[in-house]
Amino acid sequence: MSLDKSHPVAKSGSSSSSSVDEDTHIMSGMGDPQAEPTEPFTEGNLEAEKISPFVFVLVSLASISGFLFGYDTGYVSGALVVIKEDLGKVLSNGDKELITAATSLGALLGGVIAGALCDFFGRKWVITFANILFLVGAAIQCGAHAVWTMIGGRFVMGWGVGIASLCAPLYISELAPSRIRGRLVVLNVLAITGGQLVAYGIGAGMAHVNQGWRILVGLSMVPAFVQMVIFFFMPETPRYLVRKNKLEEAKAVLSKTYCTNDEALLDRKLDELLLYNSYNQSGLSTTERAKTTIRELYFTPSNLRALIIACGLQGIQQFCGFNSLMYFSATIFEVVGFDNATAVSIIVAGTNFVFTIVAFMVIDRIGRRRILLGTIWGMSLGLIINAIAFHFLDKEKENNPTHELDKDNVSDWAYVVLVAQLVYVAFYATGIGNVPWQQSELFPISVRGVGTGMATATNWAGSLVVSSTFLTMLENITPTGTFSFYAGLCALGQVFVFFVYPETSGLDLEQIQKLLTGGFNIKESVRLSNEAKKGYKK
Numbered sequence: 001m002s003l004d005k006s007h008p009v010a011k012s013g014s015s016s017s018s019s020v021d022e023d024t025h026i027m028s029g030m031g032d033p034q035a036e037p038t039e040p041f042t043e044g045n046l047e048a049e050k051i052s053p054f055v056f057v058l059v060s061l062a063s064i065s066g067f068l069f070g071y072d073t074g075y076v077s078g079a080l081v082v083i084k085e086d087l088g089k090v091l092s093n094g095d096k097e098l099i100t101a102a103t104s105l106g107a108l109l110g111g112v113i114a115g116a117l118c119d120f121f122g123r124k125w126v127i128t129f130a131n132i133l134f135l136v137g138a139a140i141q142c143g144a145h146a147v148w149t150m151i152g153g154r155f156v157m158g159w160g161v162g163i164a165s166l167c168a169p170l171y172i173s174e175l176a177p178s179r180i181r182g183r184l185v186v187l188n189v190l191a192i193t194g195g196q197l198v199a200y201g202i203g204a205g206m207a208h209v210n211q212g213w214r215i216l217v218g219l220s221m222v223p224a225f226v227q228m229v230i231f232f233f234m235p236e237t238p239r240y241l242v243r244k245n246k247l248e249e250a251k252a253v254l255s256k257t258y259c260t261n262d263e264a265l266l267d268r269k270l271d272e273l274l275l276y277n278s279y280n281q282s283g284l285s286t287t288e289r290a291k292t293t294i295r296e297l298y299f300t301p302s303n304l305r306a307l308i309i310a311c312g313l314q315g316i317q318q319f320c321g322f323n324s325l326m327y328f329s330a331t332i333f334e335v336v337g338f339d340n341a342t343a344v345s346i347i348v349a350g351t352n353f354v355f356t357i358v359a360f361m362v363i364d365r366i367g368r369r370r371i372l373l374g375t376i377w378g379m380s381l382g383l384i385i386n387a388i389a390f391h392f393l394d395k396e397k398e399n400n401p402t403h404e405l406d407k408d409n410v411s412d413w414a415y416v417v418l419v420a421q422l423v424y425v426a427f428y429a430t431g432i433g434n435v436p437w438q439q440s441e442l443f444p445i446s447v448r449g450v451g452t453g454m455a456t457a458t459n460w461a462g463s464l465v466v467s468s469t470f471l472t473m474l475e476n477i478t479p480t481g482t483f484s485f486y487a488g489l490c491a492l493g494q495v496f497v498f499f500v501y502p503e504t505s506g507l508d509l510e511q512i513q514k515l516l517t518g519g520f521n522i523k524e525s526v527r528l529s530n531e532a533k534k535g536y537k538k
């Protein structure tokens with residue numbers, strides 16, 4: 001198979017002057033570092049061909065991982081309320097925190113190693129493995145009669161959540177045709193937010209059922225089992241197969257994901273994948289491989305840029321404080337005086353879900369960067385209004401200490417809190433709630449596993465910090481102080497996105513990695529993205 005030098009990816013000397021080649025590709029098989037960001041896709045390119053419905057089937061099945069991520073992080077808030085003395089004693093706040101945090105901690109550890117596992121065993125087998133962890137974790141919890149058994153079960157499940165949170169979007173983005181890659185990854189986030197919503201709903205339904213929380217946990221085993229069985233029959237991604245030098249298998253998967261049997265087009269795509277995805281580390285010991293990969297991640301400037309963007313976006317997603325709402329919204333609404341706080345918190349989860357659908361519809365058309373720049377400021381706005389409303393609520397309470405007990409007379413400021421939080425959630429779900437999960441597209445295959453592992457770990461570390469400090473912050477610096485603090489962090493996030501996040505929508509994975517050579521290349525990325533979109537068939 002010959003390398004087609006006229007192909008945009010292989011061609012050099014295009015118009016981008018910003019893409020000077022300062023990067024040195026350490027490993028062999030990494031493609032021509034002199035190559036510039038590429039031309040838009042046109043006729044005669046596989047990316048311009050029709051997309052097979054088969055892709056949607058594969059992606060939907062992979063998104064069961066997202067559903068489990070959402071369900072397993074979501075059911076805890078409902079379960080904690082109804083466990084009562086089922087674990088041998090009344091749960092203290094400390095017990096509740098440990099039960100909640102055990103999953104985030106497991107996910108943090110799972111996220112760190114998930115990328116390396118994916119590179120070693122293949123994407124599909126790691127997703128299968130995550131399901132085993134989901135099943136074992138759920139079984140331990142269902143049979144738990146002591147707090148520490150429950151914590152152990154949540155911890156095992158957390159490993160599954162962390163691994164799946166990296167592996168499912170990685171699988172999807174490596175399989176997806178460029179023009180709809182963003183949407184397909186959002187489909188997984190839609191499954192996450194859907195899983196959270198379902199968990200809240202079932203949790204509310206189980207609220208008065210004796211030992212109902214065991215059913216709530218046990219139900220999570222159904223999708224885990226189904227996905228585990230199905231994944232035995234799923235294909236690997238073409239990019240992973242190329243990496244493993246299984247070219248015929250890669251070509252067979254490509255011909256299924258695009259509606260074409262055109263050998264020339266398929267070969268051309270394979271050439272392009274080979275240029276960027278074949279990665280020869282044979283002959284190196286495991287330690288040498290690890291060292292080389294880490295060196296390549298940190299010392300190749302384009303990879304370091306990818307890492308800064310990926311970790312930065314995941315950091316913003318968590319440190320904007322969203323999960324404190326996700327986990328504690330019922331508590332907040334109870335404090336501001338709503339009678340049916342759990343029902344109100346379902347509205348928060350529902351808004352998160354609905355606006356992820358909005359993201360699904362616009363992420364490839366409008367683009368990741370523009371969506372983020374158009375939404376993060378709205379999160380700050382929602383948080384500031386929230387902070388102001390809490391200020392006046394506190395004033396009202398000072399003036400009328402018995403007001404809190406008067407459930408029939410909810411203050412107007414409580415409604416302002418509700419609306420402000422919904423505004424915040426809507427902006428979050430349209431943008432930063434899903435864009436960071438596009439992380440795989442930033443890294444070349446040689447460091448994709450480790451790079452996305454670091455970014456996923458940043459996400460779970462952020463989630464752990466925010467959820468374990470939120471209640472203390474409310475107490476020590478008041479709700480007004482807490483929400484103002486998060487509003488400030490969102491503003492910093494907006495600045496970060498403006499300066500370092502290039503537009504990646506419509507670009508091929510291989511184009512993006514080229515783009516990050518020589519700088520963040522924001523202007524060039526916007527130009528390439530616009531041209532790529534023009535080149536697609538209607």
Ligand SMILES: O[C@H]1[C@H](O)[C@@H](O)[C@H](O)[C@@H](O)[C@H]1O
Pocket residue numbers: 189192193196317323326352433434437459463
């Ligand atoms: O993308 C998801 C989604 O936004 C969830 O609602 C949130 O709980 C997760 O932390 C996040 O990673």
